[in-house]
Amino acid sequence: GENVEQHPSTLSVQEGDSAVIKCTYSDSASNYFPWYKQELGKRPQLIIDIRSNVGEKKDQRIAVTLNKTAKHFSLHITETQPEDSAVYFCAHLGSGGSNYKLTFGKGTLLTVNP
Amino acid sequence: KAGVTQTPRYLIKTRGQQVTLSCSPISGHRSVSWYQQTPGQGLQFLFEYFSETQRNKGNFPGRFSGRQFSNSRSEMNVSTLELGDSALYLCASSLDLDEQFFGPGTRLTVL
Numbered sequence: 459g460e461n462v463e464q465h466p467s468t469l470s471v472q473e474g475d476s477a478v479i480k481c482t483y484s485d486s487a488s489n490y491f492p493w494y495k496q497e498l499g500k501r502p503q504l505i506i507d508i509r510s511n512v513g514e515k516k517d518q519r520i521a522v523t524l525n526k527t528a529k530h531f532s533l534h535i536t537e538t539q540p541e542d543s544a545v546y547f548c549a550h551l552g553s554g555g556s557n558y559k560l561t562f563g564k565g566t567l568l569t570v571n572p
Numbered sequence: 573k574a575g576v577t578q579t580p581r582y583l584i585k586t587r588g589q590q591v592t593l594s595c596s597p598i599s600g601h602r603s604v605s606w607y608q609q610t611p612g613q614g615l616q617f618l619f620e621y622f623s624e625t626q627r628n629k630g631n632f633p634g635r636f637s638g639r640q641f642s643n644s645r646s647e648m649n650v651s652t653l654e655l656g657d658s659a660l661y662l663c664a665s666s667l668d669l670d671e672q673f674f675g676p677g678t679r680l681t682v683l
Contacts, residue, residue, distance in 0.1 A: 501675060562614050
């Protein structure tokens with residue numbers, strides 16, 4: 459199993475609010491979970507990642523949590539700013555064989571309203 | 573370090589033609605992955621190469637192929653183009669599949 463379900467597909471928040479995006483996966487042996495941000499007309503950029511040996515990782519206003527038992531991971535953005543507006547993609551690295559690749563969710567369009 | 577580069581940036585072709593896209597990874601990176609990005613479908617995995625060997629391939633028809641050279645540069649080829657092949661084609665390089673760095677993409681339009 460290599461699918462990644464990402465929700466919501468669109469998210470609109472007021473500047474200063476928090477935003478949460480959730481992803482679920484099916485490959486229980488996956489051990490690497492990155493998040494990418496893609497601004498309009500630009501390439502995806504890695505913003506944070508987490509490996510399966512930790513449950514949470516934080517970098518300034520961005521945090522990622524991982525629940526391996528439930529097979530889901532989430533991106534949390536606090537104190538959102540208009541420049542956070544972009545499409546966010548979660549991904550996971552499959553365990554091996556035909557699953558040894560990054561599989562991406564379909565993305566979440568985040569709009570931060572001033 | 574120089575980032576991932578892709579050429580050409582834009583391409584217009586007609587149905588039935590073939591196309592070759594190029595990707596130069598970050599120096600020292602041996603893994604190159606290719607993705608097709610279309611609205612609503614996100615990033616769909618095409619294939620991944622590591623040290624000139626294809627390690628994995630996505631669910632795309634055989635018209636999509638690729639290769640990697642000894643300097644880690646990679647090319648992908650699409651033969652007998654169809655309208656549905658219009659998309660942004662992104663490559664990403666990494667040391668070994670984690671921490672992938674994306675190129676700017678090649679925007680392919682098939683008329």
